Amino acid sequence: MAGLLFVISGPSAAGKGTICKRVLAETDLELSVSATTRKPRPGEEHGREYYFLTEEEFVALIENNGFVEHVENFGCRYGTLVSDVQERMARGKDVILEIDVQGGYLVREKFPDCILIFLIPPTPEELERRIRNRGTEDEESIQNRLQTARREVKCIKDYDYLVINDDLDVAVEDTKAVIRAERCRVAEDKCSSIEQIFKES
């Protein structure tokens, strides 16, 4: 049976990365490996940390609809490969993706059966505290992130699940429950396989 695709999304500083790491450590989900045009650092391996591509290869993939989404950061390109996600799911592996709120819509376009999880701190005050605690942003950028978050909350209705990241352990358990439950969800292939087993003899 084909694997499932779980998408962890939410505003900046919602805790997407932390939740993803914990879920990957505590389940058998696989993280999709992204492609990038940046040079490999010592110890990095093609296909493990990233698929390292030339600018030409990357652009060709964009033109061939090969990315779920892609961004440019400090002159280097990064993108989630449709092929990498597909290949893992075809092997029956469940895949997890961490992506920003708008990216969730792009994933659903390419993978209509994906499971979209929206992660959010309990209050805007807590979100602000977390952004400030990073200590990496100036006031304008903090205010921008907060305004963006307030807008992004309106996208929750298009997501499947809402996980409130107040206590991290609770949020991890909620996310793992969503994964476990979705594995029990009735799907056509599962129905026919159990019908086959119970076929009237």
Place this chain on the structure above:
Amino acid sequence: MAGLLFVISGPSAAGKGTICKRVLAETDLELSVSATTRKPRPGEEHGREYYFLTEEEFVALIENNGFVEHVENFGCRYGTLVSDVQERMARGKDVILEIDVQGGYLVREKFPDCILIFLIPPTPEELERRIRNRGTEDEESIQNRLQTARREVKCIKDYDYLVINDDLDVAVEDTKAVIRAERCRVAEDKCSSIEQIFKES
């Protein structure tokens, strides 16, 4: 926010009762109290074990569409009260119902948002072993139950979740994951409440 309604269904001897008891002991779900026309036994209390009704009261409720479903057993009537389920959900409590496979459809009719969980042993051989282990049935009745189960499997497609009851502990954890996940499911009331909290100031 209104509570959720979980329905545990599946063929006879699938383990519905055992799973329900475990879930009730390990979560804060409430079991709906049924109505019956049988006389209370010593120690039984109206509204706790059952709502004890007269034949006339019971029939009046049938006529007023007051039951999710009702059956007759050894001359006594038993039924799941719509009002009891509604009242618990209105108090924000999540409710669990144990019901046979056809009953699942009746629950969905009255409560379209209910969550239907189909419970089944891994194989028909295992189901047969469990029916025989009860030691309460003659051969004809065993064969009847097995034939019914083989038919009921075709209803899985109309259910939301399929829990394979091979190892009981695993099946209980699967069921609890479904409950936990459904509590995270995006619903209209949840969206507006979080939108309100994050409203642009």
